[in-house]
Amino acid sequence: xxxxxxxxxxxxxxxxxxxxxxxxxxxxxxxxxxxxxxxxxxxxxxxxxxxxxxxxxxxxxxxxxxxxxxxxxxxxxxxxxxxxxxxxxxxxxxxxxxxxxxxxxxxxxxxxxxxxxxxxxxxxxxxxxxxxxxxxxxxxxxxxxxxxxxxxxxxxxxxxxxxxxxxxxxxxxxxxxxxxxxxxxxxxxxxxxxxxxxxxxxxxxxxxxxxxxxxxxxxxxxxxxxxxxxxxxxxxxxxxxxxxxxxxxxxxxxxxxxxxxxxxxxx
Amino acid sequence: xxxxxxxxxxxxxxxxxxxxxxxxxxxxxxxxxxxxxxxxxxxxxxxxxxxxxxxxxxxxxxxxxxxxxxxxxxxxxxxxxxxxxxxxxxxxxxxxxxxxxxxxxxxxxxxxxxxxxxxxxxxxxxxxxxxxxxxxxxxxxxxxxxxxxxxxxxxxxxxxxxxxxxxxxxxxxxxxxxxxxxxxxxxxxxxxxxxxxxxxxxxxxxxxxxxxxxxxxxxxxxxxxxxxxxxxxxxxxxxxxxxxxxxxxxxxxxxxxxxxxxxxxxxxxxxxxxxxxxxxxxxxxxxxxxxxxxxxxxxxxxxxxxxxxxxxxxxxx
Numbered sequence: 001x002x003x004x005x006x007x008x009x010x011x012x013x014x015x016x017x018x019x020x021x022x023x024x025x026x027x028x029x030x031x032x033x034x035x036x037x038x039x040x041x042x043x044x045x046x047x048x049x050x051x052x053x054x055x056x057x058x059x060x061x062x063x064x065x066x067x068x069x070x071x072x073x074x075x076x077x078x079x080x081x082x083x084x085x086x087x088x089x090x091x092x093x094x095x096x097x098x099x100x101x102x103x104x105x106x107x108x109x110x111x112x113x114x115x116x117x118x119x120x121x122x123x124x125x126x127x128x129x130x131x132x133x134x135x136x137x138x139x140x141x142x143x144x145x146x147x148x149x150x151x152x153x154x155x156x157x158x159x160x161x162x163x164x165x166x167x168x169x170x171x172x173x174x175x176x177x178x179x180x181x182x183x184x185x186x187x188x189x190x191x192x193x194x195x196x197x198x199x200x201x202x203x204x205x206x207x208x209x210x211x212x213x214x215x216x217x218x219x220x221x222x223x224x225x226x227x228x229x230x231x232x233x234x235x236x237x238x239x240x241x242x243x244x245x246x247x248x249x250x251x252x253x254x255x256x257x258x259x260x261x262x263x264x265x266x267x
Numbered sequence: 268x269x270x271x272x273x274x275x276x277x278x279x280x281x282x283x284x285x286x287x288x289x290x291x292x293x294x295x296x297x298x299x300x301x302x303x304x305x306x307x308x309x310x311x312x313x314x315x316x317x318x319x320x321x322x323x324x325x326x327x328x329x330x331x332x333x334x335x336x337x338x339x340x341x342x343x344x345x346x347x348x349x350x351x352x353x354x355x356x357x358x359x360x361x362x363x364x365x366x367x368x369x370x371x372x373x374x375x376x377x378x379x380x381x382x383x384x385x386x387x388x389x390x391x392x393x394x395x396x397x398x399x400x401x402x403x404x405x406x407x408x409x410x411x412x413x414x415x416x417x418x419x420x421x422x423x424x425x426x427x428x429x430x431x432x433x434x435x436x437x438x439x440x441x442x443x444x445x446x447x448x449x450x451x452x453x454x455x456x457x458x459x460x461x462x463x464x465x466x467x468x469x470x471x472x473x474x475x476x477x478x479x480x481x482x483x484x485x486x487x488x489x490x491x492x493x494x495x496x497x498x499x500x501x502x503x504x505x506x507x508x509x510x511x512x513x514x515x516x517x518x519x520x521x522x523x524x525x526x527x528x529x530x531x532x533x534x535x536x537x538x539x540x541x542x543x544x545x546x547x548x549x550x551x552x553x554x555x556x557x558x559x560x561x562x563x564x565x566x567x568x569x570x571x572x573x574x575x576x577x578x579x580x581x582x583x584x
Contacts, residue, residue, distance in 0.1 A: 021514055022533060025396040032402075045515070103378065104371060126361075129514060132395075133380045134361060135368035138336060142369045147444035148336055151361055163448075166335060169360070169460065170278075171453035175335055177445040187515055188508060229377030229408040233390065238401050244545075246557055249566025254574025257546055258582060260562040264544060266466075266490070266523055267582050 009063030009157075011054045012119040013087065014110055014140070015047040017071045017078040018130040025130060031225060032232040033100045034130055036072060043078045046125030048085070048192035050185050053155055054123050055086045055193070061157060064088045066117065070098060070109050076208065083203035084195035090208040097213050100225025103131070107139035109223060112216040114144065119180055121162070126151050126184040137184035147177035150184040269297040269353035270322070272346060274339070274366065275315065276358040280307020284463055287318040287422030289356045289415055294319050294425060295387040297353040301429075302346065304339055305332050308431070316429020318422055324434045330443065336362060337442035340369035345436045347374050347410050354389055354406075359414040360462075367414045376409025383419045383520065383541070397514065397537025417463040418520045459493045461510060466492030466523045467542070469512055471535070472499040473528020473549060473568055480506050482572050483527060489579040495519065495539075497529045513538035527568040531556025548572060 019025050023039035054065045067082035069075050070093035079090040093109050101109070114122055122144070127134040141148035149155075152164040153172065160179045165172040167186055195203070213220055221227060247256055261267045271293035276283040286301070293299035301320040303311055308325040315323050324346060331338040343355060343366065355370065357363040359381050371378035382391035389411045393402045406412070461467065468490065470483040480494070487494045496506040498513050512519055514537040524542035529535060531547075531554055539545070540559065547556050547563035548571045557563050564571050 024399065027400060027402075103368070107372070133368075134364045135371075135378065135380065138365035138368040139372050142337075142340075142372045145441050147441070148365070149445055150335070150365060165451075166447075167361075168450075169462075171451045173335065173447045174449040174451070175445050176448050181445070229371070229375075230379050230404055230406045233403045233405060235400055235402045238394070238399055238540075241559060241561075244557075244561040244563060246547075246552075246560065246563040246565065248552075249564050249571050252574075253548070253564040253566045253571040254576075255578055257548075257562060257564060257571070257575045258578035260546070261523075261579070262582060266544075267579055 009058070009061050010117065010119050011057060011063065011065045011121045011123060012114050012117060013047070013050050013054045013065060013067050013082065014122065014124045015051065015067055015069045015078055015082055016044045016128050017041050017069065017075040018044045018128055021045065021129045027232070027235045031100060032235050033225065036074070041074055041077070043081050044125055044128045046127060046185065046187055049187055049189055050123045050125045051082050051085050051087060052190045052192040053185050056190065057121070057155070057157055063120070066091065068110060068113050069093065070106060072099070079208055080203050081195065083206045084200045085193060086199060089206055092208055092210045093216065094210050095212040097220045097224045100228060101223045102228040102230060103133055103135045103139060104229055105223040105227060107136050107143055109216060109218060110136070110140050111143035112218055113211060114140070121157070121179060122146070122182045124182070124184045126186050137182060141182035144182065147181045149175050149177055149181055152183055152185050153188045155183060155185070155189070270300045270350050271297040272343065272350070272352045272355045273299055273301050273320070274343065274355070274357045274363065275301050275303045275311065276360060276363065277303070277305065277307065277311055279305070280310035282311045282314050283358070284422065285358045285417045286315070288417065288420045289358060290315070290319040291420045291423040292385045292415060293356055294423070295385065296389060299427070300324060300350070300352070302343065304342060312429050312431060317424060317426055319425040319427050320429050321427045322430050322432055324432050326434050326436070328435055330438060333447055334443050334445055335447060336365045337369060337445070338438050339366045340373060341438055341442050342434065342436045343370045344373040346434065352410060354411040354413060356385070357412065357414045359416045364414050367412050371412050374409055376412050377406035378412045378414070379404050379406060380414045382413050382415045385413055385415065385419070394541050397533060398540030416520065418465070458487060459491070461493040461495060461512070461517055461519060464493035464519070465521050466490045467495045467512070467519050467521045467539070468492050468525045468527070469495035469497065469529060470500055470506065470527050471497035471529030474500060474505060477505045479569070482569060486525065486572050486576045486579070489576045489583070490523070492523070497535050526556055527572055529556055530554045531559065
């Protein structure tokens, strides 16, 4: 069990670039993968909270924050944003062979990038707004063989013990483990800082390592669209809804709705 | 006939409705076998059997519930290895998805999350991008692991043997490396669970404040439904965050969704767009949410909703 001290705490934060949540998302007809090119790309919103949590832990305990992101070339902007918020260095996993990777392959690449870096803590957002699967943090924990403390709305580190509140349907569980560990955070955990102008300028000089499949030690056949363990067979726009009946309330609007509910057998 | 494993979603033997929905889907694919982890199997088995479970695997060792997620994944992995099921169906809860995720890695199997339908051949239907796109997908490698959203199918009374089989697994150190030291229950009230409810009545910015939600709650109670809220309302502190419906909140697909004082920005629509019947009450005739309405009233929700609540009370008798 390693004792965390102020000079060696190392936090890795995994972040993802996604289409802007206000944008209309679509799948590319050619291969049914997400069209990342024709819409504005932003950092996945919940990842901002993950970075913020890492920075707060760094302020409390010292050490360094490394941001890791897997994505096409444009994802480097998201890495820079994390550096502008205050992360110390970045790792951009970039390889055309990763196009179309499923969650399992994504977790394989992230785990490979994290291994060997001696991280005390790996922090992720609990879910991305494009795929919305909420599986990558658990898969990364599985691949790294580390304790999983996910859906946290609070994180405390004391020496080599991490204590979190895991959000549940009935309230929360207090979950505890010895470091190193994998953590995912929910939006309610904190308020992310905005990158300052100084931070944005400093980010330009911070080191960003680019890693391809060879650099990760991953075989091309293990990732990407052809290797995916599930396939999208067809995708279609939802048929537009037939126009409903809209009336203006002139004193009997509630009754009108009740009539509709009766006709539809709800009451 | 090949087995289909269904992970039972329960609280101390109180089985949640979504489990019966999954058993109905499992029956299309093969012979349903429920996997019950935790305490309270005696209370759960009759209902599971009645809804189609030919077998109920029971694992009640305390340490399966003393650590999050990983123990359940290890138990399921053992069952997958032993029984070679045609598929594993898991409820699409936060825990369910993580159990399914770890199981997928352990068994080198594909995983599909948030299915809204599953066909006999294992093809899953997913509603993505806030409901804008409908996708058909299938697992190509390993044992299909599919997490299924509530309201994807109707529970079916389909009496089966429900034969109890005790199972256990030797947990790895990794599975025990995170410990749940305390469970805290926070006030929830007696309404149906938002994610599973057949009827959801929501309030948004138009409700104007915390007190205004009393009107929303009264309608929800008259219809035996759950209460939802838009992000604007929860961010303003008018209603607790766990009731937020939308892109960063809960996604619901009830039979009936009534949206009051909600404009219908894409953030909110993403969370309710696939509801079967949508009713809208809003002062603004241009509110985008009217595009989703099967029936809508342009008016003051504080006049319309209480009147509706009273009418519902009268007609339900």
